[in-house]
Amino acid sequence: MYYHLIGKQSNKVKNVVERGLVKRFAESIRDAHPLFIDEQVGKQSRYGENIAPSTFPRVFDFGTVHGLNLPNKGLIHGEQVYQYERPLLVNEVLYCYTVIDGYDEKQGKNGLMGFLKIKRYGEDAHEKVVFMEESTIIITETVRKAMQI
C-alpha cells in the first residue's frame, strides 16, 4: 500500500544539536558521560566540544513526506541502522530529511505484513552527509485493517 511512495523525499529541515536535549537524552539512556554533558571535558576532548550519543537523531525533525500517512499506534519497529561520518557536535546545525527507501509486502502467519524502509539523513551546511539512519517499520494486517486501506 506504500509502493507508490518509494523514492519520495521530504523537505529539508534545519536542526540544532541542542545542549539541553543532549543532556536529557544521555540521562534517559543512563549514559550521562562527561563527554556528552560536561563542557570542560568536551572542550579538552579531541572533538573540541561535547558530542551527542549515537542514537540521538531520534529527536530531530526530518521533514514531511507528502502522502505518507502512518498510524501513530500499532507499528512494529523491526530494524534500525545508523551510519556516521563522525560524531555529532553539540551546537552544530544539521539539515535533515527523509527518503522512502523501500516498501514490500509478505504473507506471514498473522496475515499480510508490510515492511517500510525509511532513510533519514543529516547534512552539514555544505550538503555533506554527516549521518544516515534507516528504520524498518512493520505494518501488520491488524493495523492495515484499522486504517481501512
Added chain:
Amino acid sequence: MQESLETILEPVTRMDLIKYSGASGDFNPIHTIDEEAEKAGLPGIIAHGMWTMGNLSKLFTPYYDQGFIQGFQIRFSGMVFLQDVITLKAELNEAKVDYLDFNVKALNQNEKVVLKGKVRFAKYR
C-alpha cells in the same frame, strides 16, 4: 579496548520510559500507559526498542577518545517489560587497522535475546 564488553542494567522502571519518551519525542502510549498497552494486546507496557538500543551504545562511550560508532545495526527481536533486568553485550568479531567489528546483543533475565546486531567502531590513527 577490551574484546568483550558487558553491563547489566538496573531493572526497567516506568520512569525510565517516561524520561525516554520526553527526551526522544516518541510518545507512543504503549510505552507509558498500562491501558493503552493492554488495548494493543500487550500484557503490560513495553520499553521503546530505541531505549534499549540507546543503552547498548554506552558500552562504547568510554572509548570515544580512540574512535567512534561508525555503524550501528540492530534487529529488534523481543519485548522489554517493566522490572526486566537487561544485560548488554558486545563481542569483538573482527579487528582491522581502521575499525573493530563487534557483535552486540541485549538479553533479559531469562536469557532471551531482545535485540541483536552489529557495531563498527572506527579507530582514529
